Amino acid sequence: MTDLFGNLALGFNTVFQFIDWTIPLLGVTIPIPVNILLCLIGALVGTLVGVLPGIGTVATVAMLLPITFGLPPVGALIMLAGIYYGAQYGGSTTSILVNIPGEAGSVVTTLDGHQMAKQGRAGPALAIAAIGSFFAGCVATILIALLGAPLTKFALQFGPAEYFSLMTLGLVFAVVLAKGSVLKAIAMIVFGLLLSMVGSDLETGASRLAFNIPELADGLGFATVAMGVFGFAEIIRNLDAGAEKGRELVQQKVTGLMPTVADLLAAAPAIGRGTMLGSILGILPGGGAVISSFAAYTFEKKISNNPSQFGKGSIKGVAAPESANNAAAQTSFIPLLTLGIPPNAVMALMVGAMTIHGIVPGPQVMQKQPELVWGMIASMWIGNLMLLVINLPLVGIWVQLLRVPYHLLYPCIVIFCAIGIYSVNNAPADVIMAGAFGLVGYWLIKHDFEPAPLLLGMVLGPLMEENLRRAMLISRGDATVFLTRPLSAALLAVSLALLILTFLPMLRKKREEVFVESEN
Amino acid sequence: MTGFNRRTAVATLGALAMLSAVPALAQDYPTRAITIIVPFAAGGPTDVVTRLVSEHMSKTLGQPIVVENVVGAGGTTGATRAARATNDGYTLIMGHVGTHAASVALYPKLAYDPRTDFEPIALINGAAIVVAAKKDLPPKDFKEFVAYLKANEAKLNQAHAGVGAVSYITCELLNGIVGIKPVGVPFQGTGPAMNALVAGQVDYMCDQITNVVPQVNGGTIKAYAVAIPERSASLPDTPTSAEGGLPSYQASAWNALFAPKGTPKAIVEKLNAAAAKALDDEKVIARMKELGNDIPKPEQRKSEALGKLVKDEVEKWGKFLKPVG
């Protein structure tokens, strides 16, 4: 325990470092809290990047890498980390306001968040997302400081078999998310899985479903499909005659900006549970963070007394996934800090940033560079506090944005999305593909298919297939590994139980329907 | 289109024309920003090296250098784009052992030939390949390891970062020389592959020295050999492949700067001089060394030397790699 306090003190000392700076013309020397300022810049840029649809965190961190050349390493990393979790905050804003998820983690937020916005409750939705994220950030920071090392050992227990079972559980979550017909939701998941097959096969390099189109050789990007089926499709739908009038009406009825006490009371337990789930899943490098937000959503929906509220603007449906994905974003630093192994693309960039600054992250980074590691951990807490302070006043501005007449707002969204998608790979073909997916999404809406399960299927597909194949390769074709390894077996058991829980009431209802029909 | 739209467009064009620069001559080069295409993700080894060197080069050349990451198909997407770019010296590519050597053997339908479609500028660095294994693998040294590979071929799992990746091609080379065909377990990048090695889920892998050093120093994995002629300063205790009795196993993940075919000689020379100057800078050297990179000796930095290296490497990988897909 004293160790922990010592370490945290070291961290906060690092963050609150003052560097004397002489103003060139006046000759006055003033102390400047460099790291705090860098943390603030990172948080601001991150928020901006998160709000802009399409521009990914990966792209921005990459672009800002050279700017950090001239900075001291600790400051550079604090700033980059700030961009990363700032983007998590900002990402929820577009999901709620315009129904465009920037990253896999915020797909779930669109479900209830955008419904709340349509009901004139965008303010409370945004505020609760910020508050939930802040709470999650605080808890996760403490968790990293306290349990980083033992949690890493836990994460190393996860081999291909466990990841496969975890992804299976993820797919079951995606089913439970469904608002309407479960059959159609499953069909959408499988559609998503099929889309994820496009590209080249990891094991053999064979080109699959790519039709010799070079642009498809590496598969469909998440941002491309998400901008299409959410962003562009939503715009096209709104342009349909009549829908526009409905939207203008929505803009009139914006009520309070801040959540009421009742809202807060309803959201508080959901935030707590979301934080727990997100913190645990975030540690798993092979896609744990991806499924954290819908695990949290599913969990809330399952334990709720009133599950039918979900998908219709339930505040819990915003609070839980937002807390979960922020907690996961935070705890996904653990493998990086304790092992030096990046669990995702953004973390790989952080490793790049560290190496540019001459720090080669590895299992010894905590002993060799304690002020770096603890400085980063302390900066996370401060960064989260800053983000809360930045985001709560911004809620008012964002809600004002909804008052912009839709016929002026939507062309702006179109070009922001187009620029965003283009910037991911600097590839015009991605923009065209997103346009095509916009039409697919429009068609899906017309046939009442939900796009969220499709996207989740798309994210989970490769993780699931790769881990299945890896597990089978390593076990030399023995499929029992999924049941003989305890963690894997437990995850599969939970999946099965959840499926039964989902289908039982449906079967019962079907029977009732049949009876009603026959009586008629 | 309505009238004022067209009028605005014309006005905008006019304003832009006034702002635009005068046509550039080779002796003025460069008059605007230069783009270096990095065919891999930002933050990866090639990207880091490019950013280190280009920062210094832009000071020498007096113009900013923009790094553009064009990812895809084992780096060949970016290389294809560079091969087709205007050959005015404003679009360059940081090619590497994969895109400018192994790709010829791996992808029969490759849209470019690294030997003829580019003007070689300069070799930038080499990163030794290290043969690494999980920490409780029985063999004590590289000789025993090679014998162990032969004896246990059927039960071994070798990790790699996907077909065509450096970790894939360099281990194919090792396996080919030793004469075994272990089960290759693919991962999405070297990070997850290293994670599996640390966790002991796979037995061995071949990777760039940068990724291996911290794990070896931390005692989470062990290194059997470095596949370069002399021991590396970053891993002084690890013998070379020759010391371990396998001198034919030589592999390095090199990066080198290329321009599209037909780029004026004067421009290539100017760029070569700027790159060579960057490689003499103490700060650049220090950073590169920290990453475990070898800095090419002056005679290796010449553009002709790079042209020859590409030819030799294409031939070398052609012997051991089979087409994918």
Added chain:
Amino acid sequence: MSETTGHAQGNPKKGLIRGPQDFWGGLALVALALFAFYASSDLPGIRGFQFGPGTAPRLFASLLLVLGAGVALTGLLTPGAPLERYHLRGPFFVTLAILSFAFTIRPLGLIIAAFSSFMIAAFGSTEQRWGQTLIVGIAITAFCCFLFPYALGLPFQLQPRFMLQ
């Protein structure tokens, strides 16, 4: 995308198909699954303990086939929503704007690409007051040209390529 308003306002109770929305939606998924199955039919499948690259695509295509058929069958047998009307104006201009951006961004640069894309997209709505739209278009183009290349440092080229040479 080509099936337009044809079946639009049918009464769901009438006719053979009781839920046209699900029926046609399901059928389209079946068609998609068959296509995916055909497209992946030349990929090798399971060999020994190794899953081939074709196994998973064919597995998912088969699953989608069954599920699509299930959705279509539900639409055939149980009463459901009618087909919704498709509109052309919105999809056409928004798609055109996206395509215009994709084709102009590299040769003509960000200024022209963003502005023309904005104006084309604006045609998708019937409610534009063009003076206002033009001002917003210019303002947002200027904003983008500052934000992306300068504030975020992304490698965007502002002017047309021919002006650079």
